[in-house]
Amino acid sequence: MxxxxxxxxxxxxxxxxxxxxxxxxxxxxxxxxxxxxxxxxxxxxxxxxxxxxxxxxxxxxxxxxxxxxxxxxxxxxxxxxxxxxxxxxxxxxxxxxxxxxxxxxxxxxxxxxxxxxxxxxxxxxxxxxxxxxxxxxxxxxxxxxxxxxxxxxxxxxxxxxxxxxxxxxxxxxxxxxxxxxxxxxxxIFPTGFHGALTAGTAVGSTVYVAGAGPVGLATAVSAQLLGAAVVIVGDLNDDRLAQARSFGCETINVGEGSVPDQLEQLLGVPEVDAAVDAVGFEARSHGHGAGAGESPATVLNSLMDVTGAGGAIGIPGLYVTGDPGAVDDAAKAGTLSLSFGTGWAKSLSFTTGQCxxxxxxxxxxxxxxxxxxxxxxxxxxxxxxxxxxxxxxxxxxxxxxxxxxxxxxxxxxx
Missing domain, CATH: 3.90.180.10 (Medium-chain alcohol dehydrogenases, catalytic domain)
Known part of the structure; x- marks a missing residue:
């Protein structure tokens, strides 16, 4: 004792x-x-x-x-x-x-x-x-x-x-x-790995990671470890994007143009094999710079747009059922305006929850x-x-x- x-x-x-x-x-x-x-x-x-x-x-x-x-x-x-x-x-x-x-x-x-x-x-x-x-x-x-x-x-x-x-x-x-x-x-390392793995990352995959915070960066490292051919990280924060580039990622600033257009400039096509939401419920809308308003469904909807048919989306980003600071009553209860029809039509798979x-x-x-x-x-x-x-x-x-x-x-x- x-x-x-x-x-x-x-x-x-x-x-x-x-x-x-x-x-x-x-x-x-x-x-x-x-x-x-x-x-x-x-x-x-x-x-x-x-x-x-x-x-x-x-x-x-x-x-x-x-x-x-x-x-x-x-x-x-x-x-x-x-x-x-x-x-x-x-x-x-x-x-x-x-x-x-x-x-x-x-x-x-x-x-x-x-x-x-x-x-x-x-x-x-x-x-x-x-x-x-x-x-x-x-x-x-x-x-x-x-x-x-x-x-x-x-x-x-x-x-x-x-x-x-x-x-x-x-x-x-x-x-x-x-x-x-x-x-x-x-x-964050297992969480990022879980996000990359459940998105279907494999040798030769093209992978888009939304969010360049620590979990997003850990996801990008994990995608590289899993054999991805190219990992692209999107964010509004230039310093965090520079950190992603420091270990070999491509990057896009989502405030400087549409995600599909920027992916096409990098890959020749406007979609990827695998996508990961490392942002969560405090996401901000694309296309309006760092002052963009909060839009909690924007990342998920964007990922459904850019993930190829039959692909998967890993969602390690946090979503909650109670958010007193949300933009509207629906979001305060964790109810988001998702384009679920897009996901259904493309036969996308989703994995959510704690790693x-x-x-x-x-x-x-x-x-x-x-x-x-x-x-x-x-x-x-x-x-x-x-x-x-x-x-x-x-x-x-x-x-x-x-x-x-x-x-x-x-x-x-x-």
């Missing part, structure tokens, strides 16, 4: 949502093997015992675009919610039911919390576990309506069902040497450890301190072409 007493002495600092546009670093309790009442914790989960869990000393935890949706006030997230679902850490305590994970292990934590026991988990659908969120299938750390599991943008965090959930890195020194790459395994991270994270870990991919460079990973999190959120929200990686316990040189 010496480690736990030391942790109590050090305290536990974390990043909390304090209202629209505001995050603060606050002091919170050191985690225990029981869920306690707090902001966002589902009442049915209060008092839930977690003997199968581990407590991590956080090595890295990343700021995600999904966090930004909450911080912008675009969800029902309660004030005081502890943020963060992209977690890599060192095990400092294990619950009595943990068999195969040990103190000192460096592990990656999938953002989806999964029990490993339910029908969906056994089918590999870990993004929609039936036992961790009393309201609906699927859960995540530090996220609104996801059961209330405390977020990982903190010095210490509880991870349940550890034998099932965590991915142990085979060598501590190797892991810490490649930590800026390996930290992406908790979410089942565990389906991909080990394979992608091996690709990183054996130098087959440099995901940190592709997304411009930049390490900052936990205390610097408010700045990271503000700069990311302003469009910085950067993936901010928080270092709560000084494992990284800043």
């Amino acid at each position: 010496k480690m736990r007493k030391k942790a109590f002495m050090l305290g536990n600092k974390a990043v909390a949502y304090k209202g629209s546009g505001v995050v603060e670093v606050i002091d919170i309790e050191y985690p225990t093997f029981e869920l306690k009442e707090g902001p966002g914790v589902n009442p049915a989960n209060v008092g839930r015992k977690v003997p199968h869990g581990v407590i991590l000393k956080t090595v890295t935890t990343n700021i995600c675009g999904s966090d930004q949706h909450m911080v912008r006030g675009r969800t029902a997230a309660p004030t005081g919610l502890i943020l963060g679902h992209e977690i890599t850490g060192e095990v400092v305590e294990t619950g009595p039911d943990v068999e195969f994970i040990n103190v000192g292990d460096i592990v990656s934590v999938p953002f989806n919390i999964a029990c490993g026991r339910c029908r969906n988990c056994k089918d590999g659908k870990t993004g929609i576990c039936q036992n961790v969120n009393p309201d609906r299938p699927g859960s995540a750390y530090g996220y609104v309506d996801m059961g209330g599991w405390v977020g990982g943008q903190a010095q210490y965090v509880l991870v349940p069902y550890a034998d099932w959930n965590v991915l142990k890195f085979p060598d501590r020194d190797q892991a810490l040497n490649k930590i800026l790459d390996l930290t992406m395994l908790s979410d 089942p991270v565990m389906k991909y994270n080990r394979q992608l870990m091996m690709a990183i450890l054996h130098d087959k991919v440099n995901i940190a460079d592709a997304v411009n990973a930049t390490a900052i301190s936990l205390d610097d999190a408010p700045r990271g959120y503000a700069e990311f929200d302003a469009g910085a072409a950067t993936k901010y990686v928080l270092s709560p316990n000084d494992y990284l040189e800043l």
Whole structure:
């Protein structure tokens, strides 16, 4: 118990949502093997015992675009919610039911919390576990309506069902040497890979990725890893498009002309084999520059236009059922004006929802450890301190072409 007493002495600092546009670093309790009442914790989960869990000393935890949706006030997230679902850490305590994970292990934590026991988990659908969120299938750390599991943008965090959930890195020194790459395994690299794969990307494919944020860039890297002949990334942000070009992508600024016309200039035809929506529900309309108004269905409709008949669209971009800041009442409930007839007429396939991270994270870990991919460079990973999190959120929200990686316990040189 010496480690736990030391942790109590050090305290536990974390990043909390304090209202629209505001995050603060606050002091919170050191985690225990029981869920306690707090902001966002589902009442049915209060008092839930977690003997199968581990407590991590956080090595890295990343700021995600999904966090930004909450911080912008675009969800029902309660004030005081502890943020963060992209977690890599060192095990400092294990619950009595943990068999195969040990103190000192460096592990990656999938953002989806999964029990490993339910029908969906056994089918590999870990993004929609039936036992961790009393309201609906699927859960995540530090996220609104996801059961209330405390977020990982903190010095210490509880991870349940550890034998099932965590991915142990085979060598501590190797892991810490490649930590800026390996930290992406908790979410955006598997999520981008899932988007590219479900879009049907294969050797020789032409692929269009809508969105040059970190998930879009991770999707583009993944499409290259899958053997795409050409990957084209579209966005309104020139800095993010330059980042996509830095690792061999073609790019189009969707504010400077129609997507089909720009694709035709690059490919000779106005369509692609595979397309991915890495934008989500805060999409802005095309053709009117950076000041374009919000139009949540615009990306999906555009992708149906430019995906070849019989193709597929991967949709890792987030869509929600409750958006208080939406442009109209329909969008506030997640109801969008889709040209579904276009998709039907072209026999397109769609894959939506949380990425089942565990389906991909080990394979992608091996690709990183054996130098087959440099995901940190592709997304411009930049390490900052936990205390610097408010700045990271503000700069990311302003469009910085950067993936901010928080270092709560000084494992990284800043």
